[in-house]
Structures are given as C-alpha cells and as structure tokens.
Amino acid sequence: MLATARIPRTLWFWGLLIWTTSSAWGQSGLDQLLTAPERTNFETTSTYEEVVSFIETAAAASERLHLSSFGYSLEGRSLPLVVFGDLDDASATSIYKSGKLRVFIQANIHAGEVCGKEALLMIIRDMALGKYDDLAQELVVIMAPIYNADGNERVNLFNRPRQNGPYGGMGQRPNAQGLDLNRDHMKVKSPEARSLIGLFNEYDPHVVVDLHTTNGTRHAYHITYSTPLNPNTDRNIDSFLRQRWMKDVTATIKSRIGWDYYYYGNLPYRQGEAGWYTFDHRPRFNNNYVGLRNRMAILSEGYAYATFEERILATRYFVEEILSFASDNSKVIAQMVEVADNVDLKGSELGVRFAPHMNEASTDILMGDVYTETNPYSGATYFNRKDTVYTQTMPNYGAFEATETSRVPDTYYVDKKAADVVSSYLDTHGIAYSVVSTTRSLVAEAFAITTSDVSKNEFQQIFEREINGAYAQTEVTLEPGSLIIDTNQPLARLLFYLIEPRSDDGLVDWAILDKWVEVGSIYPVFRSVE
Ligand SMILES: [Zn+2]
Numbered sequence: 231m232l233a234t235a236r237i238p239r240t241l242w243f244w245g246l247l248i249w250t251t252s253s254a255w256g257q258s259g260l261d262q263l264l265t266a267p268e269r270t271n272f273e274t275t276s277t278y279e280e281v282v283s284f285i286e287t288a289a290a291a292s293e294r295l296h297l298s299s300f301g302y303s304l305e306g307r308s309l310p311l312v313v314f315g316d317l318d319d320a321s322a323t324s325i326y327k328s329g330k331l332r333v334f335i336q337a338n339i340h341a342g343e344v345c346g347k348e349a350l351l352m353i354i355r356d357m358a359l360g361k362y363d364d365l366a367q368e369l370v371v372i373m374a375p376i377y378n379a380d381g382n383e384r385v386n387l388f389n390r391p392r393q394n395g396p397y398g399g400m401g402q403r404p405n406a407q408g409l410d411l412n413r414d415h416m417k418v419k420s421p422e423a424r425s426l427i428g429l430f431n432e433y434d435p436h437v438v439v440d441l442h443t444t445n446g447t448r449h450a451y452h453i454t455y456s457t458p459l460n461p462n463t464d465r466n467i468d469s470f471l472r473q474r475w476m477k478d479v480t481a482t483i484k485s486r487i488g489w490d491y492y493y494y495g496n497l498p499y500r501q502g503e504a505g506w507y508t509f510d511h512r513p514r515f516n517n518n519y520v521g522l523r524n525r526m527a528i529l530s531e532g533y534a535y536a537t538f539e540e541r542i543l544a545t546r547y548f549v550e551e552i553l554s555f556a557s558d559n560s561k562v563i564a565q566m567v568e569v570a571d572n573v574d575l576k577g578s579e580l581g582v583r584f585a586p587h588m589n590e591a592s593t594d595i596l597m598g599d600v601y602t603e604t605n606p607y608s609g610a611t612y613f614n615r616k617d618t619v620y621t622q623t624m625p626n627y628g629a630f631e632a633t634e635t636s637r638v639p640d641t642y643y644v645d646k647k648a649a650d651v652v653s654s655y656l657d658t659h660g661i662a663y664s665v666v667s668t669t670r671s672l673v674a675e676a677f678a679i680t681t682s683d684v685s686k687n688e689f690q691q692i693f694e695r696e697i698n699g700a701y702a703q704t705e706v707t708l709e710p711g712s713l714i715i716d717t718n719q720p721l722a723r724l725l726f727y728l729i730e731p732r733s734d735d736g737l738v739d740w741a742i743l744d745k746w747v748e749v750g751s752i753y754p755v756f757r758s759v760e
Pocket of ligand 1: 343442443
C-alpha cells in the first residue's frame with residue numbers, strides 16, 4: 231500500500247524477477263519505507279492508517295517481527311501491537327515459552343506528543359533490517375506505537391500551540407471520550423486503559439517504557455525521564471532504576487550523542503524559592519501504576535521546544551539505550567521482579583497520603599532558553615530551543631514521602647453489598663480473591679466514617695471523594711458472596727492502594743464506592759486484626 235507504492239519502478243521490476251528470494255525483495259522495500267515525518271521534511275506525523283501500513287510492511291519483511299492487537303479504542307480502532315523476538319508468533323504463550331525478558335514500550339498515550347510514535351516506527355523498521363538482532367538473544371520487545379489511536383486522528387494545527395512542530399498539526403491529548411489515558415490506570419473508565427491493563431495481565435512485561443513530550447519548563451535537556459514515584463514501590467526496584475539504569479543510560483547518551491538527559495522536573499518558585507519538582511506520586515499515572523505492580527517503569531519526555539526531528543531522535547536514542555541496558559542486565563532485572571513479587575507485606579505500614587520530598591539539597595540543573603517563531607500555516611507562535619545552557623543550583627524535589635500510613639493486614643474482607651463493584655476492579659487489575667460460600671462471623675477491624683467530602687472541581691468527569699474515620703475492632707458477619715482477599719500475592723501493593731479507605735487514588739477517591747461512604751456508616755471493606 232503506502233510503502234509498496236513508494237518502491238521505485240526499477241526495484242519493483244527487479245523484485246519481481248527475484249521474487250523467490252523474498253528477503254532481498256523485502257529488504258529493498260524496507261529501504262524505501264519512510265515514516266510520515268521522514269517523507270515530509272518533518273512537517274507531519276503519521277496517521278493511524280499510515281502506522282498500520284508501516285508496521286505491516288516491516289513485519290512482512292522480517293521473521294522477528296510479529297503483529298497483534300491488544301484491544302480497541304472507543305471508536306473501534308484496533309490497537310496495534312508489534313512484537314520483536316525469536317518467536318513463533320505474538321502470543322503471550324510464545325513469549326513466555328521463550329523465557330526472555332519482556333520489555334513493553336508504549337507511545338502516543340497523549341496523542342499530541344507524537345515523537346515516541348515516530349521513534350518506535352523507525353526502530354521497528356530497523357528491527358526488520360536486522361540492526362537490532364543482538365537484542366533478540368535476551369529480550370522480547372513488545373511495542374504499542376499508537377495507544378491513543380482516536381486522539382491521534384483528531385489533528386489540529388492549534389493543538390499543543392507552543393510545541394515546536396510538526397507544523398502540519400498533531401492529535402489531541404485525551405481519547406474520544408475526553409479522558410486523559412494517563413490518569414486512567416486506577417479507575418479504568420476508557421476502553422483503551424482496559425485494553426492496556428489487560429495487556430499487563432496477559433503479557434506481564436518486566437519493563438514498561440512510556441513515551442511523551444514535555445509541556446513547559448525551559449530546560450536544556452533533550453529528554454527528561456522518571457522512574458516510579460510512589461513511595462510504596464518496592465525499594466530494590468526503585469534504587470536499581472535510579473542508581474544504575476538511569477545513571478548508565480544518561481552517561482551513555484552523553485558520550486554517544488553529546489546530549490543531556492535528566493530527571494523530569496519543573497521549576498515553580500514555591501515560597502519564593504527555586505526548586506526542581508517532579509510531577510505526581512499517584513498510580514493513575516502509568517509509571518507509578520507499573521511500579522506498584524512490581525515492574526520496572528521508565529517515563530520519557532522529549533523536550534517540546536526541540537525540533538520535531540530532534541525529539542524523535544532523542545526518544546529513539548533513549549529507547550535504544552534502555553533496550554541495550556535491559557539486554558545486558560536481563561537476568562538481574564527478571565530476578566529483581568520475581569523477588570519483589572514474593573515480598574510478604576503483611577504488617578508493614580504503607581502510605582495513603584503523600585507530599586513532595588527533597589531527595590537532594592542541592593542539584594545542578596541545566597536550564598536553557600527559547601526564541602519565538604511562527605508556524606507558517608497556522609500563524610500561531612511557538613517556541614524554538616536555543617543552544618544555550620546555564621546551570622542553576624537548587625534543591626531537588628524528585629521524590630515523595632508518605633504523610634499518612636496504614637497497616638497492610640493479612641486479609642481484607644469485602645461486605646457482600648459492595649462485592650460486585652469491588653470484584654469487577656479486582657478482576658480488571660488481575661488481583662486474586664475468593665468468594666465466601668457459607669455465612670461466617672469473625673473479629674475484624676471496621677472503618678467508621680466521620681467525614682465524607684467531594685472535590686469542588688470535576689476531574690476526568692468525576693468528583694473525587696475523600697473520607698476520614700478510624701479503624702476499630704468489631705464482630706463482622708460475612709454473608710455468602712462476600713470477598714476474601716489475601717494480601718500475600720504479587721499485586722498486594724496495588725490492592726492496598728485500590729482498597730484502603732484513605733487512599734488518594736483508590737476506589738473511594740474515584741467515587742466508585744459512593745453508595746456506602748456516608749458519614750456515620752461503616753466502610754464496606756474490613757481488615758483482619760493485627
Ligand atoms: Zn504526556
């Protein structure tokens with residue numbers, strides 16, 4: 231289709247002559263396979279149709295590329311999945327059979343932030359050309375180049391007005407429902423998030439990389455990145471990502487390309503003081519959600535005021551070095567994930583409310599500058615990166631700390647009246663539980679609700695709720711249909727965050743349990759006594 235049409239006639243002729251040597255034919259086709267930005271001097275980004283056509287052409291030319299789909303967008307677009315590896319097919323069964331480390335890379339969760347989508351297409355083409363064959367010894371790379379497919383098709387020249395191109399416009403941030411998919415990992419109100427979490431349950435990637443473009447601060451980094459930010463994340467995973475993986479990749483890029491990469495941050499002047507502040511600890515965000523599943527998460531943010539071409543390249547280099555590190559350390563990563571899954575959290579205190587935490591008193595941040603230019607087609611002004619760098623020293627608020635904790639019990643019990651609602655979320659997230667078949671009584675801790683308030687502002691079409699109260703020991707009767715949830719399971723950190731009454735990103739917060747949280751009532755989930 232698109233790619234075939236671009237093959238020069240002479241090659242097409244010779245291709246017919248040597249059609250039996252299919253690899254030569256395929257490789258000739260690949261040489262002419264260009265992304266939309268490559269074809270248009272980086273003025274446009276790929277449409278959904280172009281992405282599908284591109285990956286079909288690449289996969290047809292390579293035994294190492296396998297195509298599948300992980301679900302659907304609201305408007306019924308199939309969400310393409312490309313799997314690279316020495317495999318029979320793209321199925322989870324084949325991937326598990328290979329025993330390789332599973333790395334998942336997703337792009338376009340925000341469909342105006344298109345550098346990741348284009349970088350992944352270029353990598354997929356080079357995978358078909360055999361340039362990454364070494365990686366197949368240790369890795370299976372699972373890629374979703376166009377996650378927010380509906381948002382991608384809503385191109386407008388005034389989307390993301392300050393971003394440095396593409397001049398021909400880009401898609402929109404939310405999906406077709408108006409939901410931000412990077413706030414939807416806990417409440418799961420979009421078909422896209424449901425599809426993605428289904429993929430996490432089915433393919434269980436050890437590593438998840440989420441590709442974005444920045445929105446604001448004028449720093450001098452080509453990429454800013456983040457690891458999981460919730461303090462409830464497994465400590466070993468957190469320190470491995472920060473102390474080894476990000477340090478190694480940052481140094482390699484600096485020596486290979488000369489560009490600076492660093493932790494994502496913004497520079498608000500809080501109480502008149504400069505500080506490098508990261509974004510948010512809550513698992514509604516992809517990197518934090520993946521962290522609570524005991525998996526390695528890396529967020530990538532291409533710098534919005536670098537040219538579109540530079541953003542694509544910067545993202546591509548980052549992905550390449552992430553894959554290279556994953557390949558070199560595949561056994562360690564797999565082992566670390568397995569150990570985290572077997573940690574028994576019973577009796578430990580985990581956070582339910584959090585605040586920014588200064589993780590370094592003094593950090594040298596590379597600040598930059600921009601100048602204003604005009605989009606020739608829309609007439610709108612945007613910012614272009616200047617190649618100037620100055621160092622500003624400031625405290626680093628690159629982490630969070632718990633301001634309130636709660637005990638992880640041996641067991642949670644869900645009252646029958648809320649069992650259908652709660653179990654639907656446990657099923658969605660892949661959390662194990664059992665159902666009570668005969669009435670039983672036991673002593674447990676019940677949470678008596680003293681305040682129950684909703685936010686003044688609607689967010690993601692929901693008025694978020696916060697309840698207060700206290701646990702107290704009481705006799706509880708569990709009728710048939712009630713749920714029993716053992717916290718000794720791999721997803722215990724996620725379970726705790728979903729179900730604790732004071733959690734800032736759980737079922738209460740998202741107004742999912744509103745029927746049962748009036749002042750004076752008992753929260754419909756009990757916990758076992760200490
Ligand atoms: Zn984004």
